[in-house]
Amino acid sequence: MHMPLEDTLGLNLLAANQHQADHNREHFEAWRLLCLNVMSSPGAGKTSLLERSLAALAPEFAMAVLEGDMTTQLDAQRLEAVGVPVVPITTGRACHLDAAMVAGGLRLLRQRLNPADLDILWVENVGNLVCPAEFEVGEHLKVALLSVTEGDDKPLKYPVMFREADCVLITKIDLLPYLPVEVDRIETHIRQVNPRATVIRVSASSGLGLPTWHAWIRQQLCLRLSMALPVPANR
Amino acid sequence: MHEVDMTRCLVLSMQSWRQRHEPTLPSVQRVHLEVGRFTCVEPEQLRFTWAVAVQGSWLDGADLVIETVPLVGRCLACGATYHPTVEAAYQSPCCQRPLEEIVSGRELRIRSVDYTLPTPTPTPTPTPTPA
Numbered sequence: 054m055h056m057p058l059e060d061t062l063g064l065n066l067l068a069a070n071q072h073q074a075d076h077n078r079e080h081f082e083a084w085r086l087l088c089l090n091v092m093s094s095p096g097a098g099k100t101s102l103l104e105r106s107l108a109a110l111a112p113e114f115a116m117a118v119l120e121g122d123m124t125t126q127l128d129a130q131r132l133e134a135v136g137v138p139v140v141p142i143t144t145g146r147a148c149h150l151d152a153a154m155v156a157g158g159l160r161l162l163r164q165r166l167n168p169a170d171l172d173i174l175w176v177e178n179v180g181n182l183v184c185p186a187e188f189e190v191g192e193h194l195k196v197a198l199l200s201v202t203e204g205d206d207k208p209l210k211y212p213v214m215f216r217e218a219d220c221v222l223i224t225k226i227d228l229l230p231y232l233p234v235e236v237d238r239i240e241t242h243i244r245q246v247n248p249r250a251t252v253i254r255v256s257a258s259s260g261l262g263l264p265t266w267h268a269w270i271r272q273q274l275c276l277r278l279s280m281a282l283p284v285p286a287n288r
Numbered sequence: 289m290h291e292v293d294m295t296r297c298l299v300l301s302m303q304s305w306r307q308r309h310e311p312t313l314p315s316v317q318r319v320h321l322e323v324g325r326f327t328c329v330e331p332e333q334l335r336f337t338w339a340v341a342v343q344g345s346w347l348d349g350a351d352l353v354i355e356t357v358p359l360v361g362r363c364l365a366c367g368a369t370y371h372p373t374v375e376a377a378y379q380s381p382c383c384q385r386p387l388e389e390i391v392s393g394r395e396l397r398i399r400s401v402d403y404t405l406p407t408p409t410p411t412p413t414p415t416p417t418p419a
């Protein structure tokens with residue numbers, strides 16, 4: 054007798070990734086660091102922004118980068134030049150980082166330094182506007198970049214990433230004088246899909262807006278540390 | 289092609305589910321999924337990658353039944369629910385508010401599994417005694 058049976062699961066489809074992401078986050082908590090997942094379409098300016106921000110914040114914070122460059126180590130080399138430890142995560146042809154890849158990156162990182170000494174761990178995700186948003190890696194905050202050259206309709210066409218982001222950076226604003234695009238419209242569209250996000254306009258070329266962005270990071274770090282304070286510091 | 293990774297996650301979840309039934313091997317007919325419209329998943333793609341992934345495995349022949357869940361927002365000004373659209377920039381038609389609360393549309397859920405178990409042998413499964 055083959056009785057037809059049914060099991061109700063109600064399980065998250067990405068439960069396996071979520072489990073690993075939670076595990077990564079437990080490490081981040083124990084190390085008392087802030088992990089930021091930086092996402093955007095290819096070429097929106099993630100590495101350029103990190104070059105500027107790492108240099109600007111290095112006197113204040115101990116930082117490291119997990120670099121999710123697709124096939125090459127070009128981005129990692131650019132960031133190493135700033136003097137911050139960078140672990141490249143070669144993702145092969147994957148279109149996003151997942152929590153297991155980041156766990157692998159963390160193992161490599163621990164061979165080089167003690168993560169408990171870090172204040173900020175940056176994750177530069179693979180350039181892709183679609184799926185990195187669905188695959189948590191254990192980050193505390195998601196940062197999405199949108200360059201002004203991509204057009205003002207992108208937040209509406211690819212809403213999930215902008216919806217999930219805690220902070221959206223409108224990048225390359227130095228190019229605005231040369232483009233038939235209204236930056237106010239870009240910002241309006243971001244706010245339509247995510248009214249809660251912090252939106253900051255920046256240029257990695259001219260440096261415009263970077264102090265506001267760095268102030269946001271400091272604020273988030275303070276929030277994390279004050280939240281973590283009551284927890285006994287047993288690593 | 290993130291559907292490949294989604295499928296891998298799905299197969300892993302199914303393996304965990306199978307372990308609950310050990311030592312018997314359930315034969316799976318259907319896996320029911322709920323996929324929200326406000327996700328990055330293409331149901332067609334997912335069905336395709338699933339069919340490829342399970343070929344020759346214990347899940348071979350199992351159908352993936354995907355129910356798409358519409359995007360529903362709630363206007364926080366008046367409390368009404370609505371169907372946000374790209375054309376309207378996800379705005380609530382009642383009070384022109386942005387997409388504040390998402391009621392449904394973010395689901396990526398394995399809802400249930402239809403399966404059969406092989407005919408039980410007359411002797412009950414011996415309970416393994418720990419050494």
Ligand SMILES: Nc1nc2c(ncn2[C@@H]2O[C@H](COP(=O)(O)OP(=O)(O)OP(=O)(O)O)[C@@H](O)[C@H]2O)c(=O)[nH]1
Pocket residue numbers: 093094095096097098099100101102128179180181224225226227228255256257258259
């Ligand atoms: N004008 C201008 N160009 C910029 C700015 N930021 C980055 N770029 C240029 O945009 C191109 C891509 O920048 P990257 O920093 O490599 O972008 P990315 O997001 O890291 O790219 P992938 O990692 O390959 O996805 C480079 O040619 C940069 O010089 C900016 O603020 N202004």
Ligand SMILES: [Mg+2]
Pocket residue numbers: 099100101128177
């Ligand atoms: Mg880059």
Ligand SMILES: [Zn+2]
Pocket residue numbers: 363364365366367368380381382383384
């Ligand atoms: Zn309303």
